[in-house]
Amino acid sequence: MSSTIHGLAAVTPLAPRATLRTRVRIPLRFADGYSVTVDAVTFHGLADGQEHVALVLGDPSTWEVPLVRMHSECLTGDVFGSTRCDCGPQLREAVERIADTGGVLLYLRQEGRGIGLYNKLDAYALQDTGLDTYQANRALGFAEDARDYTAAAQMLSALGIGELDLLTNNPDKAAQLRDLGVLVRRTTPTGVFATDSNLRYLHAKVEHTQHDIDLAGIAGLVG
Numbered sequence: 001m002s003s004t005i006h007g008l009a010a011v012t013p014l015a016p017r018a019t020l021r022t023r024v025r026i027p028l029r030f031a032d033g034y035s036v037t038v039d040a041v042t043f044h045g046l047a048d049g050q051e052h053v054a055l056v057l058g059d060p061s062t063w064e065v066p067l068v069r070m071h072s073e074c075l076t077g078d079v080f081g082s083t084r085c086d087c088g089p090q091l092r093e094a095v096e097r098i099a100d101t102g103g104v105l106l107y108l109r110q111e112g113r114g115i116g117l118y119n120k121l122d123a124y125a126l127q128d129t130g131l132d133t134y135q136a137n138r139a140l141g142f143a144e145d146a147r148d149y150t151a152a153a154q155m156l157s158a159l160g161i162g163e164l165d166l167l168t169n170n171p172d173k174a175a176q177l178r179d180l181g182v183l184v185r186r187t188t189p190t191g192v193f194a195t196d197s198n199l200r201y202l203h204a205k206v207e208h209t210q211h212d213i214d215l216a217g218i219a220g221l222v223g
């Protein structure tokens with residue numbers, strides 16, 4: 001396999017070097033019928049040893065600046081359709097938006113903002129007693145957000161992507177990528193996917209971590 005799939009000289013972010021392992025074509029069909037074919041890419045040498053995967057959408061030779069989403073794994077939202085969070089609709093939206101413009105979705109195995117599935121479910125139980133999502137993490141002895149994007153920077157570098165537009169509402173993602181030497185030209189927010197079940201969670205993200213989510217006028221919805 002060539003050293004990049006983007007056709008550009010690999011950039012050198014401030015992270016150890018990773019290399020491409022396998023690239024394989026996968027046709028996707030979502031529950032609402034939307035279909036698209038992606039190239040799934042795996043890597044050697046990711047810093048945290050996790051099996052992160054990149055989904056390349058479109059033809060890299062035609063991109064100017066690719067649209068990139070770093071999507072943190074959420075089994076409950078991405079797979080089971082939980083409405084306690086906004087992850088499932090964000091994932092679905094991201095795939096289509098990136099397919100429209102060309103770019104990459106990094107599916108990062110950072111379940112529960114990096115604390116893992118069981119701990120996330122413990123945190124949900126605490127939230128059911130009144131804590132918010134960040135207080136619950138702290139009550140369990142974890143950081144409010146345990147995610148580190150070094151492996152993501154390594155993946156981008158291995159793909160030959162040194163400059164990108166980032167699809168996120170989370171300012172920490174852009175800040176961490178920039179600190180790792182990746183040129184984030186601009187961030188663009190995801191849609192707002194509010195339900196009765198996730199409204200408190202979304203408000204906590206806006207108030208506590210300055211997520212760019214426009215909740216004005218959303219008082220309560222049927223989830």
Ligand SMILES: Nc1nc2c(ncn2[C@@H]2O[C@H](COP(=O)(O)OP(=O)(O)OP(=O)(O)O)[C@@H](O)[C@H]2O)c(=O)[nH]1
Nearest residue numbers: 072073074085110111112113120123133168169170
């Ligand atoms: N610990 C914990 N993790 C959660 C909770 N709800 C969702 N998550 C995890 O949070 C991650 C998604 O983070 P979000 O905060 O929704 O999104 P973000 O990455 O900060 O920002 P965006 O790019 O704007 O979506 C996934 O790994 C989810 O499993 C929760 O209540 N507690």
Ligand SMILES: [Zn+2]
Nearest residue numbers: 074077085087
């Ligand atoms: Zn989720």
